[in-house]
Amino acid sequence: MELPFAESYRIKMVEPIYKSSRAQREEWINAANYNLFNLRSEQVYIDLLTDSGTGAMSDNQWAALMTGDESYAGSSSYYNLKNTIKTIFGFEYFLPTHQGRAAENVLFSVLVKEGNIIPGNSHFDTTKGHIEFRNASAIDCTINEAFDTESEHPFKGNIDLDKLEKVYTSHAKEKISMVVVTLTCNASGGQPVSMKNMREISELSKKFGIKVVFDSARFAENAWFIQQREEEYRDKTIKQIVAEMYSYADAMTMSSKKDGIVNIGGFMAMRTEELYKQASAFNIMFEGFNTYGGMAGRDMNALSVGLHEITDGHYLDNRIEQVKYLGDQLINWDIPIQRPIGGHAVFVDATKFLKQVKKEEYIAQTLAIELYLEAGVRGVEVGTLLADRDPITKENRYPVLEMLRLAIPRRTYTNNHMNVVAVALKNIFDRKDKIISGLKIKSEAPIMRHFSVELERIKIKK
Numbered sequence: 001m002e003l004p005f006a007e008s009y010r011i012k013m014v015e016p017i018y019k020s021s022r023a024q025r026e027e028w029i030n031a032a033n034y035n036l037f038n039l040r041s042e043q044v045y046i047d048l049l050t051d052s053g054t055g056a057m058s059d060n061q062w063a064a065l066m067t068g069d070e071s072y073a074g075s076s077s078y079y080n081l082k083n084t085i086k087t088i089f090g091f092e093y094f095l096p097t098h099q100g101r102a103a104e105n106v107l108f109s110v111l112v113k114e115g116n117i118i119p120g121n122s123h124f125d126t127t128k129g130h131i132e133f134r135n136a137s138a139i140d141c142t143i144n145e146a147f148d149t150e151s152e153h154p155f156k157g158n159i160d161l162d163k164l165e166k167v168y169t170s171h172a173k174e175k176i177s178m179v180v181v182t183l184t185c186n187a188s189g190g191q192p193v194s195m196k197n198m199r200e201i202s203e204l205s206k207k208f209g210i211k212v213v214f215d216s217a218r219f220a221e222n223a224w225f226i227q228q229r230e231e232e233y234r235d236k237t238i239k240q241i242v243a244e245m246y247s248y249a250d251a252m253t254m255s256s257k258k259d260g261i262v263n264i265g266g267f268m269a270m271r272t273e274e275l276y277k278q279a280s281a282f283n284i285m286f287e288g289f290n291t292y293g294g295m296a297g298r299d300m301n302a303l304s305v306g307l308h309e310i311t312d313g314h315y316l317d318n319r320i321e322q323v324k325y326l327g328d329q330l331i332n333w334d335i336p337i338q339r340p341i342g343g344h345a346v347f348v349d350a351t352k353f354l355k356q357v358k359k360e361e362y363i364a365q366t367l368a369i370e371l372y373l374e375a376g377v378r379g380v381e382v383g384t385l386l387a388d389r390d391p392i393t394k395e396n397r398y399p400v401l402e403m404l405r406l407a408i409p410r411r412t413y414t415n416n417h418m419n420v421v422a423v424a425l426k427n428i429f430d431r432k433d434k435i436i437s438g439l440k441i442k443s444e445a446p447i448m449r450h451f452s453v454e455l456e457r458i459k460i461k462k
């Protein structure tokens with residue numbers, strides 16, 4: 001017999017987690033105003049809110065923490081990380097930041113002006129936030145297949161080159177700050193971008209003189225999909241694939257909390273000294289001096305080890321196998337999810353799951369609340385709440401997809417935990433026809449409202 005799959009690590013330290021009763025959860029979620037971000041972590045049994053900063057560091061990362069150099073200027077940890085970034089991504093210049101959105105803030109302070117246009121593949125929420133905050137607009141050029149959850153397209157994160165070219169030809173070059181390519185594309189379900197697409201985006205953008213920036217939180221997962229799905233890369237290593245990917249970019253922003261496998265941190269990297277110098281002025285103002293910019297020396301050390309671990313050996317097989325393990329169970333029970341299964345999360349198609357809840361009543365959030373009540377599992381809405389209101393009309397923006405995202409932290413939970421999540425969703429699926437109403441907003445913030453929105457249940461009059 002072929003030997004079954006097993007993790008390529010063993011556990012050296014554990015952290016207890018607690019189950020709760022349904023009655024407790026009813027009380028807690030009510031007190032949290034039906035916003036899962038407001039729950040205390042002890043009120044959650046299995047936390048799939050995000051894979052951001054929630055991964056388990058390795059023994060080598062913990063060891064690297066101890067040798068961090070906390071010098072204000074010229075820390076060896078900075079040079080260590082600079083060297084790692086040069087080796088893996090090929091960029092000569094980098095600036096550390098406290099997390100990914102800080103890198104966006106700094107880089108966009110240089111590149112984004114009022115009235116600018118920034119095309120991309122379903123920009124991440126903080127990316128879009130930093131664009132709209134500067135009164136510029138993000139234009140989604142993702143391929144149409146990404147919005148059909150049943151399409152098995154292997155690279156649903158791809159940019160539609162016709163859509164991109166249309167943006168390039170219909171606006172003055174000075175108006176277009178850059179194209180942002182998100183790897184993998186979170187908004188469309190953790191879906192990868194192909195190497196071919198990156199190459200073509202680069203060629204087209206060069207022709208029009210537009211900068212290519214990779215939003216890189218899950219760059220290694222993206223590289224793994226290229227290795228699996230793009231014939232000519234089958235025999236290439238992840239490091240070789242990553243090196244080619246980044247040869248097509250002018251700069252990158254990175255949330256190290258994902259594929260850096262650290263709990264906090266970020267950076268931006270770039271090819272030219274000119275951009276580095278412009279960005280470093282803002283980095284010093286917003287983050288810190290160039291050789292630490294918002295990170296402790298020890299954290300830069302741990303990140304350096306994390307970037308090597310994620311691009312080496314069998315880590316990615318384990319990682320993406322576990323996400324698939326959860327997704328396959330749901331598919332077997334005909335629960336509608338985004339196909340093919342992405343790299344960091346399973347996305348449940350809430351519109352197809354809860355057919356009786358109206359879109360004005362926040363379908364995916366309703367499903368997320370049901371899942372929490374069922375088993376203490378916390379997922380997150382990727383739908384109308386996340387999409388915010390139109391900045392001009394102030395109306396809700398209804399995205400094509402209403403999803404419940406179950407993001408799997410790296411090296412944190414076992415497949416037994418995945419079984420609990422799968423069965424909890426199956427139980428809800430079996431009684432889905434009884435769920436006929438959703439939620440309404442009591443209060444919300446003007447931008448990125450999903451973090452702090454307060455909701456209440458809609459009571460159906462008998």
Ligand SMILES: *Cc1c(COP(=O)(O)O)cnc(C)c1O
Pocket residue numbers: 052099100101102124126127182183186215216217218254255256257258265266
């Ligand atoms: C997480 C993330 C960000 C923002 O990073 P933070 O570290 O959370 O500030 C930006 N883009 C993408 C694609 C991300 O996943």
